[in-house]
Amino acid sequence: MARIIVVTSGKGGVGKTTSSAAIGLGLALKGNKVVLIDFDIGLRNLDLIMGCERRVVYDFVNVINGEATLNQALIKDKRVSSLSILPASQTRDKDALNKENVGKVLEDLGKLYDYIICDSPAGIEAGAMMALYYADEAIVTTNPEVSSVRDSDRILGMLASRSRRAELGLEPIKEHLLLTRYSPKRVEEGEMLSVEDVEDILSIPLLGVIPESQAVLKASNAGEPVILDTESDAGKAYQDVVDRLLGETVDFRFILAEKKGIFSRMFGG
Amino acid sequence: MALLDYFTRKKEKQVTTASKAKERLQIIVAHERNSRNKQPDYLPQLTADILQVLRKYIKVSDESFSINLDKKEGDLNVLELNIELHDEHITD
Numbered sequence: 197m198a199r200i201i202v203v204t205s206g207k208g209g210v211g212k213t214t215s216s217a218a219i220g221l222g223l224a225l226k227g228n229k230v231v232l233i234d235f236d237i238g239l240r241n242l243d244l245i246m247g248c249e250r251r252v253v254y255d256f257v258n259v260i261n262g263e264a265t266l267n268q269a270l271i272k273d274k275r276v277s278s279l280s281i282l283p284a285s286q287t288r289d290k291d292a293l294n295k296e297n298v299g300k301v302l303e304d305l306g307k308l309y310d311y312i313i314c315d316s317p318a319g320i321e322a323g324a325m326m327a328l329y330y331a332d333e334a335i336v337t338t339n340p341e342v343s344s345v346r347d348s349d350r351i352l353g354m355l356a357s358r359s360r361r362a363e364l365g366l367e368p369i370k371e372h373l374l375l376t377r378y379s380p381k382r383v384e385e386g387e388m389l390s391v392e393d394v395e396d397i398l399s400i401p402l403l404g405v406i407p408e409s410q411a412v413l414k415a416s417n418a419g420e421p422v423i424l425d426t427e428s429d430a431g432k433a434y435q436d437v438v439d440r441l442l443g444e445t446v447d448f449r450f451i452l453a454e455k456k457g458i459f460s461r462m463f464g465g
Numbered sequence: 466m467a468l469l470d471y472f473t474r475k476k477e478k479q480v481t482t483a484s485k486a487k488e489r490l491q492i493i494v495a496h497e498r499n500s501r502n503k504q505p506d507y508l509p510q511l512t513a514d515i516l517q518v519l520r521k522y523i524k525v526s527d528e529s530f531s532i533n534l535d536k537k538e539g540d541l542n543v544l545e546l547n548i549e550l551h552d553e554h555i556t557d
Contacts, residue, residue: 342486349494353501386481393487397494 198306201313201441202331203374204355206347208318210339211376214412215434216315217245217421219335222438224279225423228310231270233282235327236317237292240284246273247419248281257285257292259301266304275424280309293326295360302330320354329360333370335403339377340389345397348373352398372403374437379408380453391451404437406430407450508534519548 203216213234220232234242237257243249248271254264259282266282273279282305285292305312316327328334334355338348355369356362362369375394382388391405411428415421423438425431429450436446512532519525529549534542 342490345490346493346497349497353498357501383483386483389483389486389490393483397487397490 198309198312199333200302200306200331201311201333201335202316202328203313203335203337204316204324204328204351205318205337205344206320206324206351207339207344210337210344211406211412212318212337213242213245213315214416214422215335215337215374215376215406215437216242216313218423218431218434219438219441220311220313221246221273221276221279221421222423222434223311223313223441224273224276226438226442227278229278229308230311230313231280231282231305231309232313232315233305234284234315235293235323236315237284237323238286238289239317240286242315243271243281243283244419245416246281246421248273248283249419252283255283255285256301260292260297266301291322293323295326295329298326299330320350324351325354325358328355328369329358331355331359331369332361333372335372335374336398336400337374337376338394338398340375340379340383340391340394342389345389345394349398352400371400372441373398373400374403374406376406377408378405378451380451384453391448402448403440404433405448405451406433406437505534508532515546523550 201219203212203219205212213236216232220230224230232242232246233256234240235256236242240252240255243252251271254269256269258264259266259269270280270282273281302312314327314331317323328351334351336348336351338344352371355371359369361367373395375391378391379388383390391402395402407429409422409428409430411425411430412422415425415430422428422430423434426435433450436449439446515532516525516527516530519530525548529551531547533545533547535545
């Protein structure tokens, strides 16, 4: 059975789509069949981050309304053949999705793929609820910043009460913390919440720490998920996340500031 | 001045903005979790509706009314209403 993973956060702009794209592509590169679904109806962006925006013909809502088949709407990634993208609709209204029709699409996709990654919209409205409803696992994307942490905690509440697993009294959604835009230097200077601080507050297991990195913007400019930039710190950190999702034990990197020499510490620099 | 900073840095660390952020978050998150666990979404509306019905017949001030939904052991949920009635209500 396919693992359904929602990438969620509550707050916008923390890196849900960047993370969905990187993790989805990473899982596919490891030989898994992966489908990425953009749940942000009206504000589709996953296609742009994946670099397939020119190839969108049909979308998620077309499939739901029976205007296109899944096969017509799924876009096969040009880099990895085992990866597909189901884009969100750009024009339709958010009410197009409901539990029944989303459930049907996920069931059909579950027969074809090993991993279904649901890229959630921001907020706690219907779209975000739909993205998390059927999830088996949740990657709670959080920036080390007060409003993002608070919103993540609200989303954790939703995962525990509003999901299918909660409603049916099944084993709860497996929660993972993904800390993004992390700056070890600022943490060391006492200007940013540390990994431990955020873990303390949210008390869910840490899946990964993605350092603040110039590679992320470069990747989105090019439509190449940052995990493909294997030289970059963010790319490596996402690779670690993928390996951990696949059950490997990988040490956390990029969480300590680079040590300065004694001279530059004493004389500035 | 870097040399001086190096020796004074330890003291400054105790009141960093990060530690303030953590403290504020711990308080607000604990508070929000509490209300989340105790109250279902419909409780505020239910409270308002019950009060409205009660006030058709008797005077009830906000302070003399309380509503609580408690989870007891197992599947048992208890909805508890407390209405304080003053003398004037029970005269007739």
